Amino acid sequence: MLEEEFRGWIVSEIKNHVFSSPDNRLKGIDDTPIFDQPLVGFVSGADSIFRQLKAVIGEFHLTPHEIMSRVAERKGADPPPVEDVGVISYVLPISRMTKRENASMTGIPSRRWAHTRCYGEIFNLGVQAHIVKILENEGYLAVAPQLQDDVFRVLVDDRVGLASTWSQRHIAFAAGLGTFGLSDGLITRKGKAHRLGSVVVGRRLSSPGRASDIHADCLFFQGKRCMECARRCPAGAITERGHDKEMCGNHFHGKKLIMKELYGVEPYGCGLCQTGVPCESRSPTRRSAEGKKAFPTSQARR
Ligand code: B12
Ligand code: SF4
Ligand code: SF4
Numbered sequence: 208m209l210e211e212e213f214r215g216w217i218v219s220e221i222k223n224h225v226f227s228s229p230d231n232r233l234k235g236i237d238d239t240p241i242f243d244q245p246l247v248g249f250v251s252g253a254d255s256i257f258r259q260l261k262a263v264i265g266e267f268h269l270t271p272h273e274i275m276s277r278v279a280e281r282k283g284a285d286p287p288p289v290e291d292v293g294v295i296s297y298v299l300p301i302s303r304m305t306k307r308e309n310a311s312m313t314g315i316p317s318r319r320w321a322h323t324r325c326y327g328e329i330f331n332l333g334v335q336a337h338i339v340k341i342l343e344n345e346g347y348l349a350v351a352p353q354l355q356d357d358v359f360r361v362l363v364d365d366r367v368g369l370a371s372t373w374s375q376r377h378i379a380f381a382a383g384l385g386t387f388g389l390s391d392g393l394i395t396r397k398g399k400a401h402r403l404g405s406v407v408v409g410r411r412l413s414s415p416g417r418a419s420d421i422h423a424d425c426l427f428f429q430g431k432r433c434m435e436c437a438r439r440c441p442a443g444a445i446t447e448r449g450h451d452k453e454m455c456g457n458h459f460h461g462k463k464l465i466m467k468e469l470y471g472v473e474p475y476g477c478g479l480c481q482t483g484v485p486c487e488s489r490s491p492t493r494r495s496a497e498g499k500k501a502f503p504t505s506q507a508r509r
Contacts, residue, residue: 321476
């Protein structure tokens with residue numbers, strides 16, 4: 208299959224799955240979709256960004272080739288050369304209704320947001336398993352790093368704090384899907400209220416054009432005074448210096464019991480900094496077709 212065909216096939220498989228899967232539904236609420244239509248990106252496993260990520264995050268952050276080699280070994284196959292490894296990354300934008308509801312909240316997230324964190328992540332892991340299955344059916348070696356216990360782990364590093372061996376945001380950045388905001392969220396052309404997933408595949412893929420500025424889509428880093436995410440954060444975890452992961456994590460661990468009582472879900476995420484902000488549903492620094500900024504800056508709005 209030519210690369211163009213391969214990409215088209217994967218994009219339509221992911222879109223169809225998101226559109227038709229009964230698991231993409233807020234079953235405990237009103238059975239509406241959890242996620243809207245996805246964005247999909249691709250990157251070569253030989254891209255130098257993966258060495259760079261080891262420098263930025265830590266040696267523990269795995270390259271696609273390291274992951275593929277482990278899978279090949281497990282299957283008794285030879286690992287493909289690094290040029291013949293690629294990564295598929297996707298963005299699952301959270302539904303408009305959920306974003307609207309969460310944007311109206313202060314202090315704690317809304318019911319829909321809490322259910323999205325819980326059931327949306329189960330669906331997200333299912334999307335990754337689905338992609339692996341269809342690739343394997345076509346004879347490709349494929350692996351979803353986050354589904355592999357011997358590959359994926361969350362850890363606390365002395366230098367970067369909370370991190371993991373496969374950071375979906377950094378992978379999506381590598382695949383050209385977005386850049387980082389002051390709050391740490393990845394701002395895509397559909398904004399930053401979303402969940403992310405990815406799959407490593409044993410096939411050659413080319414790399415995308417990528418922003419050279421890792422903060423290209425954040426108003427604050429582009430010289431505007433936004434900081435709306437900081438104002439939304441009930442934990443005071445976002446300042447001009449960035450996002451304090453420990454404060455953020457402690458805040459929502461402290462709210463787990465209340466959430467269970469209120470909404471009946473266990474894994475909990477706050478996400479107030481992702482909604483009711485200029486970068487919620489689009490990149491506020493990119494120009495719209497009419498030549499205007501997609502959103503006014505916070506300054507202009509007051
Ligand atoms: C650990 C973790 C957390 C921790 C730490 C988050 C963090 N910043 O890393 C805590 C508990 C705080 C957390 C909170 C939340 N999380 Co969380 N979390 C993860 C997890 C499991 C691992 C993240 C990881 O590996 N980070 C690696 C570290 C190093 O990243 P970092 O410190 O942010 O990286 C900075 C530097 O590297 C810097 N940088 C500096 N120099 C350079 C140079 C280059 C070239 C590059 C590329 C970058 C770079 O850029 C980054 C941003 O500043 C991922 C799942 C996954 N497998 O990725 C989900 C994930 C990141 N979480 C997610 C979400 C949605 C949340 C919450 C909204 C909770 C919720 N679900 O409601 C909050 C949001 C907090 C916030 N403001 O972003 C989503 C993010 C989606 C998005 N919109 O960006 C993920 C990807 C889960 C998913 N599958 O979708 N999370
Ligand atoms: S709310 Fe403003 S400062 Fe915060 S990440 Fe979005 S654009 Fe950047
Ligand atoms: S997810 Fe973390 S940083 Fe974002 S608003 Fe909630 S506590 Fe603050």
